[in-house]
Amino acid sequence: MELLLDVNNLSITFKSKEKTVHAVRNVSFHVNKGEVLAIVGESGCGKSVTAKSIMRLLPEKTGRIMDGSIMFDGKEITTMNKKELVKYRGDRIGMVFQDPMSSLNPTMTVGDQIAEGLMIHKGYKKKKAREKAIELIRQVRIANPVHCCTKYPHQLSGGMRQRIVIAMALICEPDLLIADEPTTALDVTIQAEILNLLKELQEKMGMAIIIITHDLGVVAKFSDRVNVMYAGEIVERGTLREIFYHPQHPYTLGLLKSIPKLDHDFCEKLAVIEGSPPDLSILPKGCAFSERCSHAMDVCDQYHPEQFDQSSTHQVSCWLTDSRASRAPRVYSITH
């Protein structure tokens, strides 16, 4: 496996007059060529911020990468100048944003928006770029691509727009596609179509994908590995199997329990994780999850959990996995 993206000890803060929000804290992860990494966690845990930092798209004035490194294909992104950076954006790394309704330029035809990447990065002339754009519109399975090419975003449905956004991100055949909740704004049937499409394109083009979501159903569908984020940190990481069958962190377990199942008994309430995430402007002394954790021990409030290896691919930041935590309920297993 060849390493494509390597993020180490990344910390990002947002400064305003009143406070400093520690949105991402000490996050490390990697993506190999051609694999799919999922980042999951509830709203506000720093998923989008992490994703944007890879493209250096954080708001310049307020958002700062305080520490850490982001190596893409052996090059450091955090210290890159604008000129070099632009060569990566859209060419080697593509990005799909959450809301297809607002992420397309309203005054440009979708064909031009897709073709633009080729004109910028590959020096294509307009005509040739458009031909390739039409070809890609066909591949994202929109009927009558020649006609669609000349349309403006407001003339297309949400599902079609998201296909256009995906085509736009893939036009230069990037090595890495970052999809930030690509299906959240769409209705359920279209969600499935878009995911299938992404999967199919990934297999065809062989790019790596970071898929960001709070929907574990999406994760189960096509990721190889999973990072679970909570309050700006990665609390557990592992392969899809490890996360789904041997979750170690109480938060991961909570997430898994809150998935509705087909054989769900409707008299029984869906499990939810009580409480809400901590305020990221006040760093907790111990584990950020301890307040909401039903297994919390004294140590959890006082000391930040170390990272414990479960296997070479499976790491957890939770005191319960420490060998000294004998009282802890050891086995969380759920049948899926």
Place this chain on the structure above:
Amino acid sequence: MLQFMFRRLIGAVITLFFIITLTFVLMSAIPGDPFTSDARVPEQVLDNLRDHYGLNDPIMVQYFKYLKGALFLDFGPSIKWDNQTVNELIATGFPVSAILGIQALAIAIFFGILLGIIAAFNHNKSFDYMAMIIAILGLSVPSFIFATILINFFAIKLQWFPVATWGTWQHSILPSIALAVAPMAYIARLTRSSILEVLSMDYIQTALAKGVTGYRFIIVHVLRNALIPVVTILGPITATILTGSFVIEQIFGIPGLGKYFVEGISDRDYPLILGTSFFYSAILVFFVILVDIAYGVIDPRIKLIKGRD
């Protein structure tokens, strides 16, 4: 497109009809007539004069005469300016006013947008504050004060430009600037806030994520969207410039249409008032239609033109 034009044309005719009627009503509501001031003239002579200009006719007859005039674009002879018809006066005054107005409009649009762009891309830096202070001053200082300052400084002290009147191109510069200041300030503020809004949009993030930079980023992705609201206010801006020109032409002693209009009012030169107000309204209505068409071209979400699916 044809259908759109036709609808707008009908609308324009109705608008103009109301303006003519309103002007006529207001005009006749004011006591006195064009000859009131000539105190020593015998009553018989005055009556003859009134007869000559049809002012003794019943009010409805006068009204229909004016309507007919407007319909055939012939407003008859002026009362004050001997031997000249209103049409002739408009024909002499309008080219002067048009040069003044178009220059002012060009200055306002060009520098307004430029100032707005520079301010927006230096958001919350000193240049932004400076540009916005200039804009607020431009909006709040009345144009006649501004005109006086310009004359004082550039014409009297520095002697770069002639003080007043009309003739060469140099004559037109100070009045054009004085006329342009307020609309320029308005356009600058609108451009700035519109750009800032566009910059916070999701599609700008998308463009950046695609690697779009520089000229292409600013023109195609930011300005193209940010200038849509600016285009929509060009109609009202034209109105501001038209009305502004009344004052400016007076101050600089420019023999434009605005001067005839203002003097027509103080002289109670009824045909001249009606003729010029009709003409001004027609220009304004024309501009508003023009702006609407431009709006439809620049914003694809607005569909005036059928079949552009």
